[in-house]
Amino acid sequence: MIDEAATDFEAVHAARPSGVWAAPGRVNLIGEHTDYNDGFVLPIALPHTTRVSARRRTDGRLRLYSAQGDGTTTDVALEGLAPGAVASWASYPAGVFWALAEAGHPVGGADLFVDSDVPTGAGLSSSAALECATAAAVNDLYELGLSAPELALIAQRAENAFVGVPCGVMDQMASACCTDGTALFLDTRTLEQRHVPLDLTAAGLRLLVIDTRVKHDLGDGAYAALRAGCERAAGLLELPALRDLPPADLAPALDRLPGELRPLVRHVVTENGRVLETIDHLGRGDLAALGPVLTAGHASLRDDFRVSCPETDLAVEAAVAAGALGARMTGGGFGGSVIALVEAGHPAVVSEAVRSAFRSAGFTAPVTFTAVPSAGARRVG
Structure with a gap:
C-alpha cells in the first residue's frame, strides 16, 4: 500500500x-x-x-x-x-x-x-x-x-x-x-x-456498522441551529453549558424553558448519563448491557433531538428485531450510519434482516461491516 x-x-x-x-x-x-x-x-x-x-x-x-x-x-x-x-x-x-x-x-x-x-x-x-x-x-x-x-x-x-x-x-x-x-x-x-479497554471479541460480541447510504451535509445549517439552541438553553438556565445541569435538576429546569428547547436539554443531560452508564458497564466487564443503552440513546436522538430519519430508524428497528442487543444511529444525524451490538454469530443475520427491511421499504441497499477499535493518526510510510 x-x-x-x-x-x-x-x-x-x-x-x-x-x-x-x-x-x-x-x-x-x-x-x-x-x-x-x-x-x-x-x-x-x-x-x-x-x-x-x-x-x-x-x-x-x-x-x-x-x-x-x-x-x-x-x-x-x-x-x-x-x-x-x-x-x-x-x-x-x-x-x-x-x-x-x-x-x-x-x-x-x-x-x-x-x-x-x-x-x-x-x-x-x-x-x-x-x-x-x-x-x-x-x-x-x-x-x-x-x-x-x-x-x-x-x-x-x-x-x-x-x-x-x-x-x-x-x-x-x-x-x-x-x-x-x-x-x-x-x-x-x-x-x-x-x-477504556473494549474487547468485544472476548465478550463474544461484534459491533456492526450499518451505512444507510443516506448522505447528509452538516454545513447546511441544521447542525448549527441545534448547537445554537443548546447554547440558548444554557444561557436561560444561567449555566456555562448544559453539561452543568445535574440530572436531578432536569425536570424543574425544563419548566423554565420555552417548549422548543426542552427536548434538546433533555437529550443532552440524559445522553451524558448514558456515557457514564456505559463506562460503568465496561468497568464491570458487562459488555452485553450496552445494548439497551444504545437503543435508549437512539430513541432520544429520534424523539428529542430529531436528527434521525426513516432509514436510520428502520435500521435500528430491523436490527433489534433480528436479535441485536441494541442499536442506534451514530454521528451528527440527518442520515449516516447505525451501530448495532450483536452476538458473534449474528452479524450476517442482522445485516440481511436490515437489507430485507430496506428492500421492502424501497430504500437504497445499506452497506454493513464490523468495526474493531483501531489506532489514531500516525505515520505509516
Missing part, C-alpha cells in the same frame, strides 16, 4: 513523497451532540483511514489532489489564505494549514495526495480523518512537535472557522488520539482522556 501511495503521488506531483500518514474515521459508541455542550463522549477509531502522502514545497503553495476527486489538482497560495477561499473537499486540508499558521506555527507549502476508504457522508467522520491525516503530515514535515490532542484542536479549528461547520471536538480527538483495542472516554470540557 505504501509503495502504491508513493507511485500515485509521483504520477500527480512528479516527485516522491517524503512520507505517508493515515488517520481513521470513527464510530461513537455513545455520547452524541454532547461534545459542544462540554459533555462526555465515547468513540472508537475505525480501521478505515484517510491516507495523505506529502512533501514540502519551498514556494508557499499548497497543491492538493484526491484519488476520490474529479481528477483535478487544487493549487492555492498559503499567503493570504482565508476562510471561503477554497471549495469542496480541499477546504479541509487547506483549513489545517490555515489554522496552523493562525496559531503561529511555521508552516510552508506542500504537495498532498489524498486517498481514503472512510465512507463520506456516512456519519463516520471522514472530514476529521482528512484533517487529522493532514495535520499529522504537516506536523512531521515541518517538525512542529505538536501532540496528538494539539493536532486535534488544530483540526477542529480548521473545520469550525475555515470550513464553517460548528462541530465539537470529539471527531478530531477520536481520529488523532484513539488506540488499538480501546474506546476513548473524553471529557470535552477539560479534554481529559482515558483509554
